[in-house]
Amino acid sequence: xxxxxxxxxxxxxxxxxxxxxxxxxxxxxxxxxxxxxxxxxxxxxxxxxxxxxxxxxxxxxxxxxxxxxxxxxxxxxxxxxxxxxxxxxxxxxxxxxxxxxxxxxxxxxxxxxxxxxxxxxxxxxxxxxxxxxxxxxxxxxxxxxxxxxxxxxxxxxxxxxxxxxxxxxxxxxxxxxxxxxxxxxxxxxxxxxxxxxxxxxxxxxxxxxxxxxxxxxxxxxxxxxxxxxxxxxxxxxxxxxxxxxxxxxxxxxxxxxxxxxxxxxxxxxxxxxxxxxxxxxxxxxxxxxxxxxxxxxxxxxxxxxxxxxxxxxxxxxxxxxxxxxxxxxxxxxxxxxxxxxxxxxxxxxxxxxxxxxxxxxx
Numbered sequence: 120x121x122x123x124x125x126x127x128x129x130x131x132x133x134x135x136x137x138x139x140x141x142x143x144x145x146x147x148x149x150x151x152x153x154x155x156x157x158x159x160x161x162x163x164x165x166x167x168x169x170x171x172x173x174x175x176x177x178x179x180x181x182x183x184x185x186x187x188x189x190x191x192x193x194x195x196x197x198x199x200x201x202x203x204x205x206x207x208x209x210x211x212x213x214x215x216x217x218x219x220x221x222x223x224x225x226x227x228x229x230x231x232x233x234x235x236x237x238x239x240x241x242x243x244x245x246x247x248x249x250x251x252x253x254x255x256x257x258x259x260x261x262x263x264x265x266x267x268x269x270x271x272x273x274x275x276x277x278x279x280x281x282x283x284x285x286x287x288x289x290x291x292x293x294x295x296x297x298x299x300x301x302x303x304x305x306x307x308x309x310x311x312x313x314x315x316x317x318x319x320x321x322x323x324x325x326x327x328x329x330x331x332x333x334x335x336x337x338x339x340x341x342x343x344x345x346x347x348x349x350x351x352x353x354x355x356x357x358x359x360x361x362x363x364x365x366x367x368x369x370x371x372x373x374x375x376x377x378x379x380x381x382x383x384x385x386x387x388x389x390x391x392x393x394x395x396x397x398x399x400x401x402x403x404x405x406x407x408x409x410x411x412x413x414x415x416x417x418x419x420x421x422x423x424x425x426x427x428x429x430x431x432x433x434x435x436x437x438x439x440x441x442x443x444x445x446x447x448x449x450x451x452x453x454x455x456x457x458x459x460x461x462x463x464x465x466x467x468x469x470x471x472x473x474x475x476x477x478x479x480x481x
Contacts, residue, residue, distance in 0.1 A: 131225070131455045136216035143447050144223060147440045148208045150384065151227060154391070154436050156204060158429070160197060161395045165407060170194040172201070221455040224444035231348050231437040233295055238430045239306060240291035240298070242341040242423075245284050246309075246334055249418045252279070253330035257416050276409040276419045284423065310338045329417035337420050344427045348434040351442065368460055369450065376446040383439035390432040402429055 134140065163169040170186065175194030186194070252273055255261040261270040272278040313335045320326045363374060394402030404410070405425035412421050448456035 131219050131222040133217040134219045134453055140220060140451065141212060141216070143220060143444065144212050144218075145208065147223060147227070147444055148212065149205065150440055151230075151437055152204050152208060154387075154433060156201060157391060158395070158433060161403065163193075163197065165398055165403060168193075169197055172197060219453050219455055220444045220448035220451065221453055221459070224441045224448065227437050227441040227444065231434045231441065234430065234434045234437070235345050235348060236295035236298060236300070237292045238341065238345050238427075238434075240294045241288050242338060242345075243306070243309070244287040244291060245420060245423060246337050246418075248283060248287060249279070249420050250330055250334050252283070253333075253416065253418050254328070257328050257330065276411045276422070279419050280409045280422065284420070306338060306342045310335060310342060313338060329412070333412055333418040333420065337418065337424060340424055340427055344431040345434070347431060348438040351435065351438050372446040372449045372460075376443050376450065379439040379443040379446070383442070384436055387432040387436035387439065390428055391436075394428060394432075402426065 160169075160172070164171055168190070170190055170193060172194075174186070175191075175198045179195070179198070252261065255264055256270075256274070261273065265273070273283070313331070317327060317331050317335065320331070363371065366374065390402075394400050398404065398407060402425055405422045408422065409419070410422045410425065411417065411419045445456060445459070449460055
């Protein structure tokens with residue numbers, strides 16, 4: 120049996136193609152592609168006025184006479200992008216039919232981790248920079264430091280978001296590409312440090328400003344939501360193991376695979392669809408309006424906190440796909456999945472025969 124090496128230096132055995140394996144890989148790749156395309160399409164639809172997918176299809180069928188040519192071509196471009204991605208998925212699966220499900224599972228796991236790493240760097244850089252600007256603004260030091268024009272611009276939420284936050288967000292994705300540390304412990308330490316500074320300044324120096332509490336909430340919300348996908352793959356979530364703990368490894372794999380499909384992914388899609396369906400949706404409204412806290416002297420990051428659920432839903436959805444693939448690999452008897460689960464091939468065969476025997480008795 121040959122092996123293939125991926126970027127993380129983990130070796131995975133190649134496996135012969137089969138209908139079930141092809142179906143599972145197609146579904147998994149298509150699910151991740153649809154999630155990413157859906158989020159990307161929201162950007163073009165709400166920021167650049169592109170028509171949604173249903174309007175584009177209606178225009179092609181001749182049921183949208185009021186759509187101008189430019190909007191029509193934009194809609195066609197969006198529809199072509201969806202079709203091109205699905206064509207690429209089919210071609211990719213045919214070209215890489217020997218790759219194992221464990222390989223795909225690890226690939227999506229690393230993709231989710233990259234999104235989380237970028238999000239952590241985002242909240243760190245944006246939180247520090249916005250807190251500094253807010254401090255200078257409260258203490259009336261912003262004008263002497265940057266001048267009247269820049270100070271006036273930084274007083275506007277949209278301007279601060281476009282010219283301060285967005286470049287730092289882009290930098291975060293670049294840093295995350297080269298940095299492999301998720302930074303959970305550092306972010307937890309920063310939350311404690313920010314809260315500790317509030318206690319010290321309040322009770323010793325009788326000094327407290329709104330941006331200090333905003334920074335704690337900003338970092339704590341990120342820590343709570345971004346760490347969920349990592350905790351899932353590490354098995355750190357709290358389980359009510361009344362039945363699950365008594366199951367064998369094969370039955371646990373069935374529960375994990377079916378649970379990912381019927382419970383995990385639908386939950387993520389509910390968040391994405393109802394949070395991003397219209398401009399007034401709960402996730403899109405604060406982002407599009409650059410919503411800030413009610414306090415006039417707080418941080419201008421409330422609209423970014425609206426995107427935390429978006430990061431949570433996307434990273435968790437990709438991780439559920441990875442979870443589904445890894446458990447499917449175990450159920451199909453892939454050597455890599457059996458080794459990762461701490462079971463050899465003979466134990467897996469015996470357990471599978473036991474399950475089949477129990478089903479025959481019933």
